[in-house]
Amino acid sequence: MRAQDMLAQRFETHRGHLRAVAYRMLGSLTEADDAVQEAWLRLARHDTDEVENLAGWLTTVVSRICLDMLRTRATRREEPIDLLTELRDSAYDSDPEHEAVLIDSVGRALLVVLDTLGPDERVAFVLHDLFAVPFDQIAPIVGRTTATTKKLASRARQRTQGGTTSTATELAAQRQVVEAFLTAARGGDLDALLAVLAPDVIRVADPAALPSGMSAVIRGAQSVAKETVLLQRRSQVAALALVNGAVGILVAPRGKLLLALTVTVRDDRVAGYEVIADPARLRELDLAVLPQ
Structure with a gap:
């Protein structure tokens, strides 16, 4: 040879x-x-x-x-x-x-x-x-x-x-709720989404994050859950992370950040979340890996 x-x-x-x-x-x-x-x-x-x-x-x-x-x-x-x-x-x-x-x-x-x-x-x-x-x-x-x-x-x-003002117990509670939301989103499970969303949940989004014709703000568990099922494919390339010190979600096709969700958890449910897509806003976020 x-x-x-x-x-x-x-x-x-x-x-x-x-x-x-x-x-x-x-x-x-x-x-x-x-x-x-x-x-x-x-x-x-x-x-x-x-x-x-x-x-x-x-x-x-x-x-x-x-x-x-x-x-x-x-x-x-x-x-x-x-x-x-x-x-x-x-x-x-x-x-x-x-x-x-x-x-x-x-x-x-x-x-x-x-x-x-x-x-x-x-x-x-x-x-x-x-x-x-x-x-x-x-x-x-x-x-x-x-x-x-x-x-x-x-x-x-x-x-x-990263850094956070939340205690380990608070982070664990947030993680459980946000993880349940992401799991339900990945499965397109409407009932599971309704169980984890607060009845008066509010979803706010940058216009660039939404398909044409979708509103920048929607309210109510039914509306948010139906939209989440409609946009199910996004959740397949999403992961939990610390976003500004709280448990949030990163949507990252091929490992590159495209969207970030800042999530508000209240009474063991998702009370609201914002979908950030603007590149300038994404760069300003404090992102970190969730502790094991």
């Missing part, structure tokens, strides 16, 4: 890991595959006799590629995909199979929160907290000292955890 073929075989044994690392850093399967392919091209040009730990070398290379892509994206203020066209035009269809598996493995809400981090913070957090790479190995990738790299990951960790 030719040396290049043997090298390709060795690379393929690491492709899944590299793809997972790149996806968590970039949040786009297409870009992750591009990063992995670039890592292969660099390996093919490199003197492999100098590589003692191929897995570690490839992880470092793909991380540097991802960091460059994140920095370029931040400079241009670009998303990896055009959310307002491609995602809206997809009408909340199910994620492609392979991407859905990756999203499920890392968590849809975490992918959204990772998008709020700076490039260096994101790389340091992903490598250390999600893949247990030591800080002294991450430091050269981000071009910082080990101590500074620890601070980057710590800041990112704090961002992902």
Whole structure:
């Protein structure tokens, strides 16, 4: 067997890991595959006799590629995909199979929160907290000292955890109600929705969040429940998260935030919620992953 073929075989044994690392850093399967392919091209040009730990070398290379892509994206203020066209035009269809598996493995809400981090913070957090790479190995990738790299990951960790004035008991109670609402929405279960919605519930929404002809404000459990069933597909790409310190819902096709729901829970029912779609308003939200 030719040396290049043997090298390709060795690379393929690491492709899944590299793809997972790149996806968590970039949040786009297409870009992750591009990063992995670039890592292969660099390996093919490199003197492999100098590589003692191929897995570690490839992880470092793909991380540097991802960091460059994140920095370029931040400079241009670009998303990896055009959310307002491609995602809206997809009408909340199910994620492609392979991407859905990756999203499920890392968590849809975490992918959204990772998008709020700076490039260096994101790389340091992903490598250390999600893949247990030591800080002294991450430091050269981000071009910082080990101590500074620890601070980057710590800041990112704090961002992902967020802050709330609610007690653990209050959060648990909110979560139970909002989770019941989301479960009923996913199943299109009208009776379950009516059971979790307060009789006088109010739904408010940005016009951009609604199909043409729907009112920005609707009132009453029957009306809200019927609309929720009508928009059932949205719930398939939704996840619970902390939104401004309370339990809310993120609608994130392919792991990219499109809508956020701030939910008011009262007397163990959903008393109201607002659907936020305006990009400027979405950027102002304090988003975090729910504690386990």
